[in-house]
Amino acid sequence: MPVIKLSQGLLESLNSRGKDKEDFFDSTTKGLMVQVRASGRKTYYFRERGEDGKTIQLKIADADAIRLNVVRELIKQRRAAQAKAALATFANPMAEALSRRPSEPAASSPLLATFVREAYLPFIRTYKRSYSCDVSLLNNHVLPFFGDKQLHELTKSDLVDFINTRRATHKPGTINRVIILMRYIYNLALKWETPGVDKNRVSGTPCSKRITRRNASLPPRRSTGLSIALRSRAIRCSNILSPGLFSPARANKSC
Numbered sequence: 001m002p003v004i005k006l007s008q009g010l011l012e013s014l015n016s017r018g019k020d021k022e023d024f025f026d027s028t029t030k031g032l033m034v035q036v037r038a039s040g041r042k043t044y045y046f047r048e049r050g051e052d053g054k055t056i057q058l059k060i061a062d063a064d065a066i067r068l069n070v071v072r073e074l075i076k077q078r079r080a081a082q083a084k085a086a087l088a089t090f091a092n093p094m095a096e097a098l099s100r101r102p103s104e105p106a107a108s109s110p111l112l113a114t115f116v117r118e119a120y121l122p123f124i125r126t127y128k129r130s131y132s133c134d135v136s137l138l139n140n141h142v143l144p145f146f147g148d149k150q151l152h153e154l155t156k157s158d159l160v161d162f163i164n165t166r167r168a169t170h171k172p173g174t175i176n177r178v179i180i181l182m183r184y185i186y187n188l189a190l191k192w193e194t195p196g197v198d199k200n201r202v203s204g205t206p207c208s209k210r211i212t213r214r215n216a217s218l219p220p221r222r223s224t225g226l227s228i229a230l231r232s233r234a235i236r237c238s239n240i241l242s243p244g245l246f247s248p249a250r251a252n253k254s255c
Contacts, residue, residue: 045060
């Protein structure tokens with residue numbers, strides 16, 4: 001995770017350096033991060049510590065939709081608002097307790113990598129014959145792309161970005177298996193009532209279409225009749241055609 005002094009010009013020249021994604025942290029504005037995908041997509045994020053002391057990562061916007069100086073100003077305003085709220089709480093210690101009483105704070109969901117390691121893999125190891133295949137798909141595709149996201153953070157744009165990136169180097173069947181695997185992971189998360197997971201984030205994502213070619217060959221009866229007809233008429237190409245009559249070939253390209 002390199003730390004650099006971000007500028008608008010430098011931002012436009014950043015790339016993922018051959019990786020699926022690369023995170024660049026700004027040395028000027030603490031917590032500001034730009035995530036660069038292999039597809040070229042760049043997204044602003046902001047990291048800070050929550051009330052429980054854990055680091056949280058908030059998505060701001062795509063880099064092509066907002067300029068860097070505007071992002072820095074938004075972060076400055078956020079921190080000013082947090083400082084103002086902290087001073088108000090200090091002046092009135094009961095205000096925080098009274099404001100929390102009517103509603104409970106929303107539960108955060110675990111990281112996808114954590115859920116896979118601690119819940120999904122131990123479960124499928126007990127019954128699934130394709131366990132090793134799942135592990136391969138997880139290590140090569142799912143975890144590099146989505147492992148650092150909380151389960152509730154996954155969006156349709158993240159999935160589309162993954163499909164577009166992998167489409168250049170992998171077959172549709174591989175991409176489809178990843179989508180099906182992630183859909184199953186989210187179904188289990190819902191079934192097990194995982195905190196923060198309220199719906200299947202992968203549901204509705206279409207699989208890639210496979211291009212299949214029909215392999216048409218001549219039936220034995222037709223090929224035998226054709227061979228007899230060719231020999232009886234002494235056509236010179238019969239010796240060329242005979243060895244390939246029973247091989248997969250289109251019926252309308254016999255000669």
